Amino acid sequence: MQFHHHGYVSTDPRVEPAAGVGIDRPDELPENVDVLIVGTGPAGIVTAAQLAQFPSVTTRIVERRGDRLPIGQADGIQARSVETFQAFGFANRIIDEAYQITEMAFWKPDPSDPSKIARAARAVDDPTGISEFPHLIVNQARVLDYFAEFMANSPARMKPDYGFEFKSLQVAAPDEDAEYPVTVTLVHTTGEHAGQERIVHAKYVVGADGAHSAVRESIGCTMAGDQAFHAWGVMDTLAVTDFPDIRTKCAIQSDTGGNILHIPREGGQLFRMYVDLGEVDPSDKGAVRQTTLEQIIAKANAILHPYTLDVKDVPWHSVYEVGHRLTDRFDDVVVEEIGTRTPRVFITGDACHTHSAKAGQGMNVSMQDGFNIGWKLGYVLDGRSPESLLSTYSAERQPVAKSLIDFDKQWSTLMATRPEDLDDPTELEDFYTRTAEFPAGFMTQYPPSMLVGEASFQDLATGFPIGKRFKSARAVRVGDANYVQLGHHHRADGRWRVYAFADAAASGEPSALADWAHWLQTAPDSPLLVHSPKDRDVDSVFDVKVIYQQPHPEVDISRVPPVFLPKTGPFGLTDYEKVYGIDPAEDIFEVRGLDRGGVVVVVRPDQYVANVLPLSATDELAAFFRTNLLAR
Incomplete structure (x- = not known):
């Protein structure tokens, strides 16, 4: 964990310096917001937690209850969710208290x-x-508490606005060119203003208000099943x-x-x-x-x-x-409008998919909905990506929910069937073992899009399937000889990860890696130069790491290309946590099927593999980022 970027920190390092809208954040719900999230359940709280890392974005999350949830209905936490907790910095803490x-x-x-x-x-x-x-069991209320803590400690200093119930919304026509096109009517549920209406104008609205979602009804979506x-x-x-x-x-x-x-x-x-x-x-x-x-x-x-x-x-x-019920779309763009405008209202979690509790999927899939839409809203509102990015949310998450419902129908049916009525007496336990990857949260694979490249070079990294989550593996950090899980450094800070797995040459020798690193640092079409804001650190958008094929004692850090040793913060301090060697007992090149000629693995802010390219494919890498990022 790095936290002395701006000088010595003697307090809790999880409390980041307030920035942007987090400085003097108003206690009262503003009239105009960039994003209004309705509901503090798993989907809503994760969306808010991710957006709390974008201090240029005014985000508020409202909840009809007057206070935190005391006891939750969901309790199963799949391994993919614990990976997500790691990204938000509290995996170890919640593991300690969970079953x-x-x-x-x-x-x-x-x-x-x-x-x-x-x-x-x-x-x-x-x-x-x-x-x-x-695989954990823990009260849903505690999960929400941890995300709320992360929000409060983030630069935007976000906290839920309790005591507001969603009543209705209206989206302005595109030709009205309104700065805040979504007009939302809320009703106070507590305090001296109980029963009174409150109007909020938003650029975007996220409905995370459960199976009886009023936001869903407001945009004309219906549950079918x-x-x-x-x-x-x-x-x-x-x-x-x-x-x-x-x-x-x-x-x-x-x-x-x-x-x-x-x-x-x-x-x-x-x-x-x-x-x-x-x-x-x-x-x-x-x-x-x-x-x-x-x-x-x-x-x-x-x-x-x-x-x-x-x-x-x-x-x-x-x-x-x-x-088992599912909506046909997760945003307010009806079929005949697809391609003519981008969405303004999104629904997440139980608002768009409901099923039995037997497979422990409701909270888990809902949190991935929130992770998916959260960083995308942050990128669009921060000026990093075009609005078209938002159309990928429904396109990616609706098929995931459909697969979940198909799986749950099989599992819940088996659970309700008498043993003598099964075709095979061991059918239930066989199904549990055979399908373990799905409920664990690892079968999701997003198709090619502006965010996911074609699998043209998948054979260079067979252990990192494009479109699936980045499956962590061990490496050794050269600077301090620590054994680390690469994926555990993939924080929910909104950055893309670019992993350069080196060819066989040693550090400092002429190599494909050295040529790639020189291009990344100096070429006019380098994503670092094209898409990183001039007024921020060089690694503010891209976290670039190198993994050499040699054990860490054989990597001379003084000869590592400087792009892997960036100088950041007001003091221009060197970051030594981006250079790795292999763990000889668990060589990542062998474990993840990585080509010894070198390969680049690109990972999205929500931890899904976006592309796999050879080190020589600099034009393709630059072109990929031009499809989903704006020039600085």
Whole structure:
């Protein structure tokens, strides 16, 4: 972590200096804003946290509640989300307080006595080692707290504006050329002004206001999908029990009583149970939601037989019916307007996709929605990218949500099926193991666009598929001989990462890398010179790193091209954290299938691989950035 850029820091280094709109930030919600975010759930809070790193952008996030969320409904944190937490600087802290899932147990009717359940199998949670980060369980409210802390410590000093409910919005016609084209009507929900309306004018609006989104309705989007007519009771529970796997994630299938998805929670004692309430008559009209807590507990005991559950406390419980719904677009541009204008209003998270809670995807996918739109809004409003960049949000995230719903239909159906009705008795655990990469968050692969290059040179870096997230690997920092995960330095600071994996020549020798580095530092078409603002540090847009094929003692840092040792900050101090050698025990060139002739890997601000090019392809690299960045 670097924090002495502007002089000695003796206080908390996570608190960045206030800048731009963060200096003397008004407590009262302004009349005019660049971005208005509606809702402080996972999608909204991540969008706000990312935009808090753009102090030139006036962003406000409103919430109808009068204060923070005390307890959340979501709790499953997939490894991709923990990677995202690392980007926002709190992965290790939340790992320490969370429950870590390492395996899942599968309980089925005992063959010798089907009235009882017995453990039938265990499955490792991450059998292929897809991520160095764990699968966690932690209260959604704590996740929101960490993002809120990051926002408050960021240069923009952002905090939620509590006590405002969204009522309606109106978007001005393009020919009106309004500076703030979206007029939003809010209503005070708390305090002396409760019930009064408040008008806010915005350049862009992000609707993160949940499954019953009023923002979605305001832009004419409707949810399409189906209802499974199957109900579940869910409860967070403190109980005394003789069930032996109470601290292990379990799928429990009984003979006649239904099924339970059991998830231990953080803190060592709390656990969550999704209890099968069975099929729902289509004419039920929601009556199943009146199922009492006592009935849910009784059902859980019936499924767990011969084990018992003596419930002592239930901090939260609910009843829901499984439904799978998706909007056809995630912004306000209808089909006939595509290509004629750019979007002004976006929807994220549950506002555009809903599904069951069984796969633990709701919060995780919603946070990636927010990460995706957040940096794009920041780039457009900061003058770094054209407005056309914003059209990529719906194009990228809508197919991801569609894939999620297709996956969840299979998983939730299997969870609700009696073992004897399955084609194969091991079908549930086999599906869990076979599809592990998807719920972990790593199957997303964005197609070619202005942000994702063609896979013309994918064979040069087979371990970094274009369009998928950058999968970290170990290297050794030359300056201090520290072993590091490259991806862990990819912070949510809005910068592109450009990794130059060197050819075989040693540092200082004539090489393809040396030619590439000279071009990057001096050529008129170099992205560094074309797209980096003159009044900011040379690495303010691009974080350029080099990884040599030699172990770190064989890399002479005094002969490394100066573009990899930039001088930044008011004192022009040298940054020594951009030069790496291999870890001989885990050579990144071997681990990630990198060509020994050298290769450049470009990674977007949201950690997805954008391009793979040979060191000689300088024209192609310059042209790629011209498609998505503006000249300084």
